[in-house]
Amino acid sequence: MITLFTYSFTYLDLVLVALVAVFIGMSKTGVHGAGMLAVPLLATIFGGQQSSGVLLPILVLADVMGVFYYHRHASWQHLRLLFPWAAAGVVAGTIVGSYIDDKMFKVIMAIVILVSVVVMLWLERGHKEAVPHNKTFGVATGVLGGFTSMVGNLAGTVMAVYFLSMRLPKNTFIGTTAWFFMVTNWFKVPFHVFAWHTISWNTFLLDLLTLPFILLGAVCGIWIVKRLSEKAYRWFIIGMTLVAAVFMLR
Template identity: 45%
Template sequence: MEIFPDLELVQWLWVILAALLIGVSKTGISGLLTLVIPILAAVFGGKASTGIILPMLIVGDVFALFYYKHNAKREDILKLLPWTFMGLIFGLIIGGYINDEQFKSLIALSVLLCLFLLIYFEKKGDQLKIPDKTWLHASVGILAGFTSMIGNAAGPIFSVYLLAKGVDKVNFLGMTAWFFFIVNVTKLPMQVFIWHNITVQTFLLTGLMIPFIGIGAVFGAFIIKRINEKAFRYLIIGMTAIVALKLFF
């Protein structure tokens, strides 16, 4: 830890907790990531927190691919990716012109938007059906790209999209793993060379967190079939709403 003199003990604890929850979210309960994002933004600042989280997310994506790489409908991912890349560029430009308080507010807005979508889907359930139209792929892709770039908060958007399309559980996990691995790897050079919020120390920090991400990933794969997901989603929605609102104040 001596190579990170600027990190206080409480920050180390938050990073370790984030690493564990990222692992669980990637192989099990994706809603956990929505809770991690605003917490780290409050602790480290908006743009700095996205730099800390992104390399850890990529490690988590690799663990997820280890478990679910053979389960994915490629055509549904390919329909979104071109639009998602547009959303990433839009987020990259916006993020370069705002200060940290505005950045945190955008993260909060992104998270709250995703929470709204999750709550809406909870209420609609099986009644929610989405058409296979270009305008929809464009809307979902751009929104997912923008919220991913600004706050790594595109998970609920992509989840609602897949669930509304009736994707089964195994393919859901596989498609989520592939989609976010591609998106997060694409974001990496943008944040290194344009936002400059990922450094050598950031990668070293991620290296130290790999065991915790791995533990979380194993735990997530273990509990995904054993937990009452509906009750847990309600808990995550409530906690995340509180933390996201805290970013505004």
């Protein structure tokens, strides 16, 4: 066993934490399904709610990289609609998360991933026209995105469904997603610190050690995205998300 900042790890645990950081770096530069893989990996080490607090500073650090690289491609028309409703979802998620146990956290994580995979497959089979392109749909997505982001850091699948249905070009998809999560994740920090007590100085110091692996993942993500066509990119997201769902239900 190895002790770091009051946390005790096996060597396998440390490898998994490093792998999580690589996946998060990849997700912030376009390989969004990789972020879904990170969630169940970290949950096996820390449990459901505690892992969401450990993961959040990693996400915050990686968000800066994603926005730095893709900031020019954001669709602010969509972001202006989503931000206030995502904030409401975060508050709702904080309240609900205060009353559920760790087992229920994992159940919610698995359900969110599986439902998102089903919806994305449905969209790819030619049903995009059936998705509403109105304010009500955007409001509902914002609330659900904020809620699932707070309860499990799993809004990536929710927002992927929304932005894919909006038919945003690849770089605009990535840039808009990067801005959405940077703002939302920073907004979540006080709730984790003062309401759930899942982030402490020890958590932050531990996550700082993952910076080299986040950078590695970010570079890998840029390399992958540049080599995928629009259609291949959408199927890549769906495939990575499906792998995460299967892993969570093991």
